[in-house]
Amino acid sequence: MESIKESVKQMPGFEKFQEKYELMKQQVLTDPKVMRFLRENPDISDAHADKLLSSFYTFKNEQQACSNCPGLDRCPNLMQGYRSELTRVRQTVELRYKPCELKLHDEHKKSMASLIKSYFIPKEILGATFDRLYKHSIDDTRRNAISKAYEFVQMAGTNQPLKGIYFYGKFGVGKTYLLGAIANGLAEKGIHSLMVHTPEFLREMKQSLSDGSFDTKMELLKTVPVLMLDDIGAENMTNWVRDEIIGVILQYRMMEKLPTLYTSNCDYDMLQQHLSYSQKGGLDEVKALRIMERIKHLSSPVFMGGNKNFRDEF
Structure with a gap:
């Protein structure tokens, strides 16, 4: 019986999808902040980094959004008004969130x-x-x-x-x-x-x-x-x-x-x-x-x- 993986490879448009995926992967793994995190955690293998790609992708996009902050009301981050941080937890990596300066100021006003x-x-x-x-x-x-x-x-x-x-x-x-x-x-x-x-x-x-x-x-x-x-x-x-x-x-x-x-x-x-x-x-x-x-x-x-x-x- 043909495996699911092999079936997916034969689907129309798979090659273009693969190209886009590889390009996205390269952009994420060459992001300066992601690269610095990987340097600080040299025991994370390439294979492990691939599994963490989704977290790295979210981190990269949210860091870029914070660098070009549109204001608290228009914050595009998953948790509005919060910055994501890559945190090492035992053998894996988690995204943790901290309120940004605008969020803290807003909470203070309230x-x-x-x-x-x-x-x-x-x-x-x-x-x-x-x-x-x-x-x-x-x-x-x-x-x-x-x-x-x-x-x-x-x-x-x-x-x-x-x-x-x-x-x-x-x-x-x-x-x-x-x-x-x-x-x-x-x-x-x-x-x-x-x-x-x-x-x-x-x-x-x-x-x-x-x-x-x-x-x-x-x-x-x-x-x-x-x-x-x-x-x-x-x-x-x-x-x-x-x-x-x-x-x-x-x-x-x-x-x-x-x-x-x-x-x-x-x-x-x-x-x-x-x-x-x-x-x-x-x-x-x-x-x-x-x-x-x-x-x-x-x-x-x-x-x-x-x-x-x-x-x-x-």
């Missing part, structure tokens, strides 16, 4: 993103960095605010007491962007933070009473290692918002010594006046003062000025 939670914060703010802040024109008050923010990040995670910051100033001076830079700086150190646009978030808290998520959201704001309340003072103030949400959150954070940061268009006096409004008419100055004492206990005021609109610089 890891950082997982440390930053946000509600109603624009994406460009979540990508803020101190480097970008310093590259743009800043006056003395902005420079001081950036310095205070950077000091906060440096102090975070140490055993030293950490007080929050109350950034205040007019619209568009970069207060929210600065919170984003702080959040990313904290993420670099592995510290969780939460940024919320206060007016929108408080509206959502009212709705969460009906969907059953109120307690979960309150617990998150109370216990997150670093809380950032953006644009406080711009919300529609009610007794319930002031006493049952803001007051409860800040009381817990004050007792647990958890730092809280704020941005506002109001200074302390203006914010106290805003908090004092009562739905029943008149002013509830005592309760407003109680909230302000918690805010002052948890933060130091830092003014941000400037004649240029920070948003126009990006």
Whole structure:
């Protein structure tokens, strides 16, 4: 009976296939990196090398792809974002994979993103960095605010007491962007933070009473290692918002010594006046003062000025 091998040899086109195979084999075995591996492992015979041709072929192609990297999203390698390596394992050779620099950078970004939670914060703010802040024109008050923010990040995670910051100033001076830079700086150190646009978030808290998520959201704001309340003072103030949400959150954070940061268009006096409004008419100055004492206990005021609109610089 004729063997399978002999039958294959008699198939039409076998000779051309054989020629292409031999050419491919020569290209693989003369590849500089494959040749170096074979020199470093002289006990691999020619016959053994022939059996390893498939692994050598994959290694050669993937190394060439890495040399002309098209980017992580278009990586043509078998395992996207990984480099193959020829590894000697006892009497054979295996292909093992390690993440490339782009893959490691991407994983780092995703890891950082997982440390930053946000509600109603624009994406460009979540990508803020101190480097970008310093590259743009800043006056003395902005420079001081950036310095205070950077000091906060440096102090975070140490055993030293950490007080929050109350950034205040007019619209568009970069207060929210600065919170984003702080959040990313904290993420670099592995510290969780939460940024919320206060007016929108408080509206959502009212709705969460009906969907059953109120307690979960309150617990998150109370216990997150670093809380950032953006644009406080711009919300529609009610007794319930002031006493049952803001007051409860800040009381817990004050007792647990958890730092809280704020941005506002109001200074302390203006914010106290805003908090004092009562739905029943008149002013509830005592309760407003109680909230302000918690805010002052948890933060130091830092003014941000400037004649240029920070948003126009990006």
